[in-house]
Amino acid sequence: MPKLRKIILLLCFFLITNSFSQKKQLLYNFAELPQTLLLNPGAETNFNYHMGVPLLSGISTEIGSSGFSLSDIFSVDNRTINDKISQIVESLSSNDYVQFNVQLDLFNAGFRLNNNTYISFGFYGELDGIIYTPKDLLVLATEGNYNYLNKSFQLSHGALKIDALGVLHVGFTKKVNENLTFGSRFKIYSSVLNAESLNNYGTFTTRNGSNNVYAYYLDNANLKLRTSGLIEGENQYIENAFFGDNMGIGFDVGFTYHISDQIEVTGSVVDVGFIKYSKLIENTSITGSYMYEGVAYEYDPENPSSFVELIGGSFREEVTTVQNEESYVSLRPAKVNASFAYSFGMKRSIYCFDNTFKDFFSNTLGVQMHAVHRPLSIQHAFTGFYQRMLSQRVHTKVTYTIDNYSSNNIGVGLSAQVGKLNFYGMVDNILQFTNIAAANSISAQLGFNLIF
Amino acid sequence: MMLQKIKKVSSLFFCLMMITSCVEELDFTQLDDYRATPVFTTSAVYFTIFPYQFFDRSGVQINEIEEATDIDIPTNNFLRRKTVRIDFNAQISNELEADFILQIQLLDADYSPIYETKEMLVKANDLTYEFNETFDLRSNPELKNIKASRLKIKNNTPSVKLNPKDNTKLQFTSYYHIYLDTDA
Numbered sequence: 001m002p003k004l005r006k007i008i009l010l011l012c013f014f015l016i017t018n019s020f021s022q023k024k025q026l027l028y029n030f031a032e033l034p035q036t037l038l039l040n041p042g043a044e045t046n047f048n049y050h051m052g053v054p055l056l057s058g059i060s061t062e063i064g065s066s067g068f069s070l071s072d073i074f075s076v077d078n079r080t081i082n083d084k085i086s087q088i089v090e091s092l093s094s095n096d097y098v099q100f101n102v103q104l105d106l107f108n109a110g111f112r113l114n115n116n117t118y119i120s121f122g123f124y125g126e127l128d129g130i131i132y133t134p135k136d137l138l139v140l141a142t143e144g145n146y147n148y149l150n151k152s153f154q155l156s157h158g159a160l161k162i163d164a165l166g167v168l169h170v171g172f173t174k175k176v177n178e179n180l181t182f183g184s185r186f187k188i189y190s191s192v193l194n195a196e197s198l199n200n201y202g203t204f205t206t207r208n209g210s211n212n213v214y215a216y217y218l219d220n221a222n223l224k225l226r227t228s229g230l231i232e233g234e235n236q237y238i239e240n241a242f243f244g245d246n247m248g249i250g251f252d253v254g255f256t257y258h259i260s261d262q263i264e265v266t267g268s269v270v271d272v273g274f275i276k277y278s279k280l281i282e283n284t285s286i287t288g289s290y291m292y293e294g295v296a297y298e299y300d301p302e303n304p305s306s307f308v309e310l311i312g313g314s315f316r317e318e319v320t321t322v323q324n325e326e327s328y329v330s331l332r333p334a335k336v337n338a339s340f341a342y343s344f345g346m347k348r349s350i351y352c353f354d355n356t357f358k359d360f361f362s363n364t365l366g367v368q369m370h371a372v373h374r375p376l377s378i379q380h381a382f383t384g385f386y387q388r389m390l391s392q393r394v395h396t397k398v399t400y401t402i403d404n405y406s407s408n409n410i411g412v413g414l415s416a417q418v419g420k421l422n423f424y425g426m427v428d429n430i431l432q433f434t435n436i437a438a439a440n441s442i443s444a445q446l447g448f449n450l451i452f
Numbered sequence: 453m454m455l456q457k458i459k460k461v462s463s464l465f466f467c468l469m470m471i472t473s474c475v476e477e478l479d480f481t482q483l484d485d486y487r488a489t490p491v492f493t494t495s496a497v498y499f500t501i502f503p504y505q506f507f508d509r510s511g512v513q514i515n516e517i518e519e520a521t522d523i524d525i526p527t528n529n530f531l532r533r534k535t536v537r538i539d540f541n542a543q544i545s546n547e548l549e550a551d552f553i554l555q556i557q558l559l560d561a562d563y564s565p566i567y568e569t570k571e572m573l574v575k576a577n578d579l580t581y582e583f584n585e586t587f588d589l590r591s592n593p594e595l596k597n598i599k600a601s602r603l604k605i606k607n608n609t610p611s612v613k614l615n616p617k618d619n620t621k622l623q624f625t626s627y628y629h630i631y632l633d634t635d636a
Contacts, residue, residue, distance in 0.1 A: 074478040081482040144490030146629060212498035213543065213627045294495030294626070297519045297603055299505055437478055 024060065025368055025383040026426035027445050029256075029266055029339055031395035031415035033424055034110060034449055037120050039337060040268035041171045041183030042254035045118050049111040053448040058105035058124065064441030066404050067096030067133055071437040089142060092135045094157045095376060099130045105447065113172075120185075121170040125192075126163070128333065130374055134158025145206045149214075152203040155221055159200060159375045161333075164192040164229075165275070166242055171252065181256040189248035189275050192240045193229030194330060198375050200224060212293040221319060223286040226328055228277035248275030250332050262361060267338040278327035288319035334373045341366030341387075348389075362389045368399075379404055393417040401428065405440040422449040488634045496540065496626040497521075497556070501605065503548060504616040515610045520563070520602040532596045536589050537631040544581040546574045547620035551608040554624070559600040566594050573608065574622075590636070 028039045034050045035058045036043045052058060068088045073081070103126045110120030136153040145153075171185030202221030209215030228246055240246070250273015256266045292315070343361035368383040381403035388396050394416045401409040411428030425446040432439035499519075508514055546552060554572040557565045572583045589595050605622075607614075 070478060074480055074482060076477045076479050081486045082488075085486060140490075142488045142490055144492040144630075144632070146491035146493050206493060209495065209625075212495045212625045213541075214493060214495045216495065292495065293498065295497045295521050295523065295601070297497055297499035297521060297624075299499065299501060299517060299519045 024062075024443070024445060025370060025381065025385070025399050025401055026397055026411045026413040026428060027060075027424075028337055028368055028370070029341075030387065030397050030413055030426075031389075031424065033415055033422070033447075034108060034120065034451070035105075035424070035445075035447060037110070037171060037173060037183070037185075038124075038169075038252075039270065040254035040256070040266055041120075041173055041185040041252050042181050042256050042268060043173065043183070043266065044175075044181050044256050045110075045173060047112075047451045049452050050109065050120075051450045052105055052108035052122065053450070054107050055104065056448045057108045057122075058103065058445070058447040060101070060103040060443075060445040062101045062441070062443035063099070064405050064443075065096075065098045066440060067092045069438050069440050071435065075437070085142070089135070089138050092133045092138070094132065094135045094154065096135070097130050097132045097374075097376075099374075100127070101129075102127045108449075116175040118173040119170070120173070123166060123168045125166050128164075129160070129162035131160040131162070132158055132376055140204070145204075149206055149208070152205045152219075155202040155204065155223060156200050159198050161196040161198065161330075161375050163194050163275075163330075163332075166190045166192065166240075166244075179258045183252075183254050185252040187250040187252070187271070187273060188243075189250060189273065189332065190240065190242060190244045191228060191246040191248070191275050191277065192244070193227075194246070194275070194277055195225070195227045195230060196330060196375075197223070197225045209293045211296070214293070216290075216292045218288070218290040218319065220289055221286060224283070225285075226277075226283045226330075227281065228328075229280045230282065245279030246275060246277045248332070249273055254337075262343045264341045264343070264366075265339065266341075268336070270335045270337065271332040272334050273332045274329050275332065276327065276329050281325045281327065283324050283326060283328070285322050286319060287322075290315055290318040331373075336371045337368065338370075339366055339368040341385075360389070363387070397426070399428065403441075409441075411443075417451060420450050420452055422451045423447075424449075486634070488632070490632050492630045492632070494628050494630060496542075496628050497601065497603065498625045499603075500624070501622045503614040503618045503620065506607065506614050507616050511616075513610075513614060515607040516604065518602055518604045520559070520600055522600045523598060531632065534632045534634060534636045535596065535630055536633045536636045538587040538589065538595070539629040539631075540569065540583075540585045540587065540626065541629070542572065542583040542624065542626040544572065544574050544583070544625075545579045545621075545623040546576065546581065547579065548614065548618075548622055549576050549620075550612040550614060551575050552622060553604075553606045553608045555604045555606075557602040557604070558595065558598045559602060560594075560597050561599040563600055563602075565602075566598065567592065576609070576612075 024039055027033070027035060029036055029043055032044060032046050034045070034052065037045065072088055073084055103124055105122060105124045108122035110118060112118050134157040136157045140153050167187050167189055169185050169187045171183060173181060173183035175181045200223045202223070203219045205217045205219065207215050207217065229240060250271055252268060252270040254266065254268030256264060258264050341364050343364045345361050345363035348360055348362060364387040366385055368385060370381050372379050381401050383399050383401040385397055385399045390396060397413040399411040401411065403409065408431055409429050410431055411426060412430060413424065413426030415422065415424040427444045429439050429442055436442060505517065506514055552574050554574065556569045558567040560566050567587065569585050574581045587595050
């Protein structure tokens with residue numbers, strides 16, 4: 001019981017301190033698929049070895065926009081595009097964002113070292129990005145400052161982080177005892193490109209001036225953009241994905257714990273790591289403060305034709321732009337997953353990799369939580385799921401997710417095995433399938449494995 | 453038997469997705485019609501003139517003074533191209549006992565006049581004079597090449613003798629409304 005209390009406390013801690021976000025909620029802990037080991041290296045598996053079909057073992061895409069959908073802009077209706085964009089800009093908040101993630105397994109394989117230990121390894125490419133909508137800058141660009149006397153336009157709006165990388169990984173999953181399975185995965189990141197603009201701050205304000213009608217204040221501006229791999233003429237994207245110039249390391253850890261025959265908790269922390277960028281770098285920073293009230297004529301009767309003030313010159317003196325090629329370190333977006341599941345229904349026996357049989361319940365009901373650390377906040381999601389084994393080889397899962405995008409995201413997943421060939425496919429947000437363009441987010445995963 | 457079941461389930465799965473999914477008609481060419489017309493307000497020239505500034509070294513009253521200033525505004529080509537109109541607004545407070553005519557010349561990189569504003573005739577003791585003039589950059593595209601400006605201040609009542617020790621002043625403040633049009 002004390003163990004149970006600790007686990008429940010841990011789950012509550014995750015629930016309260018993190019917000020969990022939607023991220024492969026269908027794949028997580030589903031059907032003992034090999035790909036679940038990438039979400040929780042401590043997931044239980046029931047096969048001797050597996051091999052993903054090259055390039056097809058794991059294809060995962062997710063795209064979402066928290067502030068608007070495609071149909072908000074491009075639907076054919078009686079509104080003008082100007083009206084639509086104005087409405088969107090008005091309704092956006094500085095925490096709205098566009099986010100995308102594409103992951104492709106180049107290869108994925110594993111083998112059982114002994115009855116208690118499973119080794120898995122592989123290589124995948126990933127494109128991951130989040131761009132926060134620069135609300136204030138959009139207002140300034142589309143409307144100007146004419147109607148915004150005394151409004152401080154925040155330069156902090158508009159953070160972004162985009163990564164493209166190759167990931168070589170190897171992990172183990174160890175059954176510690178009948179109740180606990182633990183796993184860990186070591187990762188070597190090889191960056192193809194990175195662009196990030198984080199921790200910007202400063203304001204731009206128009207006020208009534210003391211010497212002139214208006215005065216303009218650029219206060220404490222600090223804007224940074226760091227890039228790697230984006231230098232023109234250095235298009236070695238494919239080469240850089242395989243042990244290129246900008247490398248990093250990271251790890252995943254996870255566990256599965258059976259509180260009883262019917263109750264299971266899992267948890268994992270994924271992508272705890274960093275990449276050090278030291279080649280193909282272009283960094284730009286703009287810092288400083290500036291106050292402008294206009295051009296001051298300073299008439300000097302002794303020198304009546306002097307040209308006395310250079311606006312641009314004084315601006316460049318006060319607000320400095322620095323470009324450099326300094327190396328930098330960027331953290332990977334760490335994710336936290338957890339689940340609590342209750343199995344019930346008819347008790348059956350399943351054939352195991354070690355020629356034994358174990359009992360299982362064909363229905364599982366549970367909750368999952370997911371959190372990912374993003375530049376301006378932790379994104380979160382809470383998922384309820386129902387999983388049913390139609391047979392030992394056919395599994396289905398239905399999820400209901402509340403996340404930053406919506407509170408009515410329903411997803412479905414299927415895993416089926418024919419002989420040694422396994423197929424899985426899953427999509428979420430199916431309520432939006434009547435009009436995908438109006439969906440704020442869509443994600444899908446599919447893959448083929450050979451499982452022995 | 454099992455194979456058929458899997459085929460059936462997976463086929464049903466994809467059929468369901470294909471049948472139920474659809475996308476409303478979208479027209480991406482609408483973006484071509486997007487037109488942003490922001491208006492920016494920016495301060496322009498300001499100064500204060502005292503009577504003593506209308507006297508030369510030998511103490512003789514002069515009736516016209518002028519001053520020029522480079523304008524090296526850090527705007528890029530995009531802004532220069534998309535600026536379609538500028539409204540110039542000035543507010544003048546004249547505490548002196550003389551009438552003045554003020555005029556601004558906009559100069560190119562060679563300090564040659566491109567444009568001259570209308571004359572601002574400010575009567576003596578007029579503390580609330582306001583002036584505005586619109587520059588249409590579509591019909592005067594050469595205004596986009598402004599590199600400097602010259603201000604002329606002329607005493608329109610030269611018979612009035614100014615006192616160089618007088619603390620009265622002529623205050624000039626001004627600002628622009630800059631109209632951009634992404635369709636320009």
